[in-house]
Amino acid sequence: MAAAALCAFPALAADRPATPEGADALRALIAEYLPAAQAGASPLVTVTPQGSDYLISGDLSALNDLLRETGASYDPATIVSKAIEQDDGNWRVMMDSLPRIVFHSKEANGSLELTNFRSTALISPAIAWLLSGAASMDKGALQIQTPKLEEAIDFGPVQENVTTTVGGDGSVSTVVKEDISDIGFKATGVGRNDAPVNISGRSDKALIDVGVDGFRSRRAFDLWGLLASHPARADLATHEPELKGMLRELAAPGLKFAEGIEAQKTLVTSSIGAITLADAKYRLGAANAGPQSAISLGVSAEGLSLPVGLLPAGAGDLTPSKIDVAATLKGVDLAAAANEWISDLSLQGDGPVISDQDADKVEAALLSAGPVRIEFAPSHVVAPAIDADFTGVIRFDHGKPASASMTVHMRGFDKTMAAVKALGPDVAGKAMPALALAKGLGKSESDGSLSWLVELTPDRSMMVNGIPFGKAPD
Structure with a gap:
């Protein structure tokens, strides 16, 4: 299946053989972006040359020493991937499976299991980002248990594809498309105020579309490295000017984000009866464009059917069968607010990184492009x-x-x-x-x-x- 996914990739360059020296360099690179293991503990990640592959493996339980103070932990589970260096400098990274992941915390315990998981990605070190990628699995299940509530999500086949375009300034535009079939959920127990909870549901399909444009991935990766190498606040404070410089580059106008989710043929069953929805869509967008910044939201649904007896007789004629509402928030300056926050940020000492007075300045910068407006695009409501x-x-x-x-x-x-x-x-x-x-x-x-x-x-x-x-x- 991974080989089939590669067919969607751009033409691939020739593979370079793996070498001990290459393994050392890759191990050192990975170490720059991961927290350091406790003294005497097993390394978080190992790299082994194997033919043309570098075998990268890590046991999640190796994180437990680092997580001890949080009360969280993982059961032993080894995650293995293969990295192949190509002679054009890019890397192909593949995974043939994922183990069952079991986690524990003070609030909840849970597990995640993915069957026949496969993934492959083409990564460019020049931009520290995926040029393309694909993933698939036959089915999956997530379970979470708290003292009062048990929740479960299961799903059938999943297909995911990632495509990236690199701009002339090195920023990236990436689109992730995911197709998930046969999704179910169930929650039983008690919720707030000890109210009983017993709800379940199923959707034939979910379509997820996430995109980012104008993202400075190389700089974001550098920021990750700075934070990973200086995890303590006092240590990071000595690098505050460098930190602020990176944040300002990432906060510059030009970044856009978009997300869309569609659920098809959804049935929800609860104590009040069964609710069906033929199609539901959600759309969120944000654009950091200085004074022209905008945040948009759209929701649509059709084919709504409510339980018999839930509404008074005759109310069905007034119950919407189709809704399509879209609105955009304008009159805000995301770049000005971000830059004010960065300027006021202080890691010195152990007080709040942003004072209340400075928080007011950030709010004023955000509203400086006002007046704030919520603009409703043509929206529609239909009932019998x-x-x-x-x-x-x-x-x-x-x-x-x-x-x-x-x-x-x-x-x-x-x-x-x-x-x-x-x-x-x-x-x-x-x-x-x-x-x-x-x-x-x-x-x-x-x-x-x-x-x-x-x-x-x-x-x-x-x-x-x-x-x-x-x-x-x-």
Whole structure:
């Protein structure tokens, strides 16, 4: 399977034979980026030349001495990979399996088991990053036990692919795509306030897409090395100028991050009954672009089915079967906030690395591109008796109340009113006057829909389609 994954790689250069000298150099390189083992303890990693391969192995239990103060530990489990140096300077790294991993802590115990795990990666030392990679497994299981709760996640076949593009300035753009089949979860026991927990669920498939662009991987790897070689705060404090220089390079505008998750055909069973969802998507994005920085979030779902009897009779017509909402946070300066934090950072002594006063300065730098705005992209809500979309913006100016401007369109508003009326006299008596007022204020559009422009000013004055409604409640 690993050989098949390599077919997706760019053309590979010829392998160099492994040598004792090469093993020594690789061992020294790895040691720069790992914590040092306790005196007399087994090394965390060993490197052995074997034909054209360097066999890299490490027992997780070797970490236990380092973790002793935290109360965490691992059962013995040897992780083995093969590294092959190529004559173009890149390295091919492969794993043919992973052992069962068992961990213990003060709060929980657990285990992770992956069946027929395979992975391969092409790594460039010049950028300290993957040029490409692939991984697969037949199935997996994660179990976690606490004194009050037992949780389990299992899944079927997994396929993962990684691709990277290197920019002219040495920064990287990397995309990771993962396809996971037949995912299940279960939790039993008691939760907060000793409330009983008994919930389980299953999804046919999950699609995960993670991307980073403009990432200075070489500098991040150098930072990792600095932290690994100076783990104690007092020791690292002597390298504070070097540390801050690296952090400033990583905080420079240009970094983007994106994440998307989709779950298909999900069934959740709990004490209230079964909930099904045909498709659910989540999207998160962040861009460090100085004063033009932005953080976006999108959520969509369709095919929702709730347990019979959970809602009052007739409420099904008002229960959304499809939701698509997207919003972006603007008016923040991620680079300014990061650089203020770096400037104020102090590792001297043993107090907080950032004082409360400096934390206020970081917040002010973050909001310096204001006013902060939440901008809603065209969003849509659909139910048997609802067909509505909305767009608009909410503004937060420092020291002032929020203001907003939202436009709402609804199609088939009479159908919505009829569905509310069918809920019975108690609900209708409270809701129908407001719905009648809304219908009267609505602007008729050419497609037969009604629209409302709702505005809220900083002085809390409210208007609907230009008609003032006095002050909004605090």
